[in-house]
Amino acid sequence: MPSRGKLARLALLAVSSGLLFGVDLGSIGAAIHPMAEEIAMSTLQTESVVSGAKGGAVGGCLLGGALMSSRGRRFTVAVSVIPFVIGPIFLIFATSFAELLLGRLLMGFGIGLASVAAPNYLSEVVPPALRGIFEAMYELGIALGMLGAASINLGIEHFDQHGGDCPLGNCWRYQAGMVPLGAAFPLLLAVLLVPESPRWLMSMADSDDAGLLAALEAIQELGRDGATVRLVAARGGTGPPTTTRTTDDLVSLWDERHEAAGSPLWSARTAETVGFERSRETRIKTRHVLLQTFRDIGAILSGAAHVPEGAHSGLLLAIAAAILNQACASTSLLVYTQHVLQEAGVSNRETQNSLSLAVVAAKALGVILGLMLVNRVGRRMLLGWGGALSALLILVLAVGAAYKNVAVLLTGMSGFVLVFYTTWGIGYWIVVVELTAAGGPRFSGASQSFATATLFATGWLTSLTFIHVISLGPYGLLIYAGVAVLMALFAAFLLPETSGRSLEECGELLQSTAAPLLGESSDSQEVSHSPSERSSLN
Structure with missing residues (x-):
C-alpha cells in the first residue's frame, strides 16, 4: 500500500x-x-x-x-x-x-x-x-x-x-x-506532484524496454509494493530480482507486460543506455487519435467484431448513467x-x-x-x-x-x-x-x-x-x-455490481453479465481473442 x-x-x-x-x-x-x-x-x-x-x-x-x-x-x-x-x-x-x-x-x-x-x-x-x-x-x-x-x-x-x-x-x-x-492554480500544483499513469505508459511502450522502464519508474514513484526491487534490478542489469511475488495490481500488470515482451530489462543493458524515446509509430498525433476516437466510439456502439466483449454493453450502461445523472436537474437546481x-x-x-x-x-x-x-x-x-x-x-x-x-x-x-x-x-x-x-x-x-x-x-x-x-x-x-x-x-x-473489483475484473464481469443483459451483438460475442491478440487490438 x-x-x-x-x-x-x-x-x-x-x-x-x-x-x-x-x-x-x-x-x-x-x-x-x-x-x-x-x-x-x-x-x-x-x-x-x-x-x-x-x-x-x-x-x-x-x-x-x-x-x-x-x-x-x-x-x-x-x-x-x-x-x-x-x-x-x-x-x-x-x-x-x-x-x-x-x-x-x-x-x-x-x-x-x-x-x-x-x-x-x-x-x-x-x-x-x-x-x-x-x-x-x-x-x-x-x-x-x-x-x-x-x-x-x-x-x-x-x-x-x-x-x-x-x-x-x-x-x-x-x-x-x-x-x-x-x-485554476491548485490543479497546476497538483499535476507537478504526481507521475504519468503507468497503465498508459505500458500501453504506449508495447514491447519497448525504455517504455517499460518508464512505467516501472512511475509505479515506484506511486509507492507500490515490489516496484523498488524491480527497478533496482532493471537499472543494475543484474537479472531478475530474487523475490518477485506481489499482490499489487500495478506491479503484477507490469510483470505480465514485461514477461510478454521477453523480459528485456533483466539483461546487462543498464538505465544509462535506455532513453524513453518514442518511435515515430508511437508518437501519435492528437488529431489522428481524435478521429480514431470517433471511429472507436462508432465501433463500440455498433458492437463491431474487433471490439472486446463487454465494451458495447458497458458503454450503453455508462451512457444511461450519464443521462440519468443530469436529467434529474441535479446541477441545474444548484445553479x-x-x-x-x-x-x-x-x-x-x-x-x-x-x-x-x-x-x-x-x-x-x-x-x-x-x-x-x-x-x-x-x-x-x-x-x-x-x-x-x-x-x-x-x-x-x-x-x-x-x-x-x-x-x-x-x-x-x-x-x-x-x-x-x-x-x-x-x-x-x-x-x-x-x-x-x-x-x-x-x-x-x-x-x-x-x-x-x-x-x-x-x-x-x-x-x-x-x-x-x-x-x-x-x-x-x-x-x-x-x-x-x-x-x-x-x-x-441493469447495473452490475462492480464494488471491490480491479479494473481487469470489472471488464471480465461486463463480458459475462452485462453483455447478455443488454443484448450485445452476436458477432461481438462470438469472437474470442487470445491475450496476445487482445493486446494488439487494444
Whole structure:
C-alpha cells in the first residue's frame, strides 16, 4: 500500500481537479440576475450563458479522450487549466452576450478536459480497495469549490449591498470571473506532484524496454509494493530480482507486460543506455487519435467484431448513467437556486445567496457522507436508494413550490441535493470507469470520453430548459421526480455490481453479465481473442 504522503498527492489532484467544476457551478448562480440586467439579455440568452459551460464541456470531453490516448492522462489534466484561465478573463471584461458566451464555453472546455482525464487517471493509479474513495474525492472537490465560491460570492454581495464600490463596475464580474480564475492554480500544483499513469505508459511502450522502464519508474514513484526491487534490478542489469511475488495490481500488470515482451530489462543493458524515446509509430498525433476516437466510439456502439466483449454493453450502461445523472436537474437546481427562491417570493439578492449557501452546504455534506458509504455498500444499493429517495424529496420540493412555502421548498432542495450527492453524485464517476473497463486501454478511454460528454450534453440541455420547465409550476418539477424513479430502476435491474473489483475484473464481469443483459451483438460475442491478440487490438 502506498504511503500516506503518496496518497495525499493523489488526493490533492482529485480534489483540485473537481474544484474547476465546483467553482463554476457555485459562482455563476449569484451573478445571473445582475449580469442579465447589465448586458440586457433575454431569458434564452441568460440560459445559454449559464448552460454554456456544459456545452463547452462536451467538446472538452471528446478532445480529452484523444489527448489522454496520445499525450497521457496527466498531460491532459494539466492542459485543462489553460481554457479555465482564459474563460474567466472574458467574463471579467465582457460587454456583450457573445463575449459572455465565449468565456463560459472556454471554462466548460477546461472542465470537460479535467472531468474525463482526472477520474481516468485516478482509476489507473489508485489501489482497487481505495478507488471508490478517490473517485469520490473528485466530487468532494466539486462540493468544496461550490461551497467556497458561494461563500465568497455572499461576501461580495454583502459588500455590494452595503455601499461597497467594485473597481470593475458591477460586482457580478468578480463573482462570475475573478472567483473561478483563482480555482485554476491548485490543479497546476497538483499535476507537478504526481507521475504519468503507468497503465498508459505500458500501453504506449508495447514491447519497448525504455517504455517499460518508464512505467516501472512511475509505479515506484506511486509507492507500490515490489516496484523498488524491480527497478533496482532493471537499472543494475543484474537479472531478475530474487523475490518477485506481489499482490499489487500495478506491479503484477507490469510483470505480465514485461514477461510478454521477453523480459528485456533483466539483461546487462543498464538505465544509462535506455532513453524513453518514442518511435515515430508511437508518437501519435492528437488529431489522428481524435478521429480514431470517433471511429472507436462508432465501433463500440455498433458492437463491431474487433471490439472486446463487454465494451458495447458497458458503454450503453455508462451512457444511461450519464443521462440519468443530469436529467434529474441535479446541477441545474444548484445553479438556479437563487432563481427558484425568487419564484417563491424571496426578492432580496443577499437573502437568496444566504439561503443558497444552505443548499450548497447540503451538497458538501452529501459528498462527505458518500465518502463514508462508498466502500461500505455496493454500487447497486448506493445508487438504487439514491434514486428512490431523490424522487421523494423532489416531490417535497414541488409541494413547497406549489404553496410558495420557503421552508418546505428549502427542505426539499437541500434534502434532494444531500441524497443525490451522497449516492449518484459520487457514484457516476466511479461506475463510468468500471463499466467501461471491458474496452481495454484503447476502447475504455473512448467510452469514458463519450459517456462523460453525454453527461455534460444532458446537463447542458437540462440547464438550457430549466427556467422554462419550472415556469410550468410544480408539475414541471414532477418531470425530474420521474427521472429519479428511473435512476432507482436502473440501479436495481441493469447495473452490475462492480464494488471491490480491479479494473481487469470489472471488464471480465461486463463480458459475462452485462453483455447478455443488454443484448450485445452476436458477432461481438462470438469472437474470442487470445491475450496476445487482445493486446494488439487494444
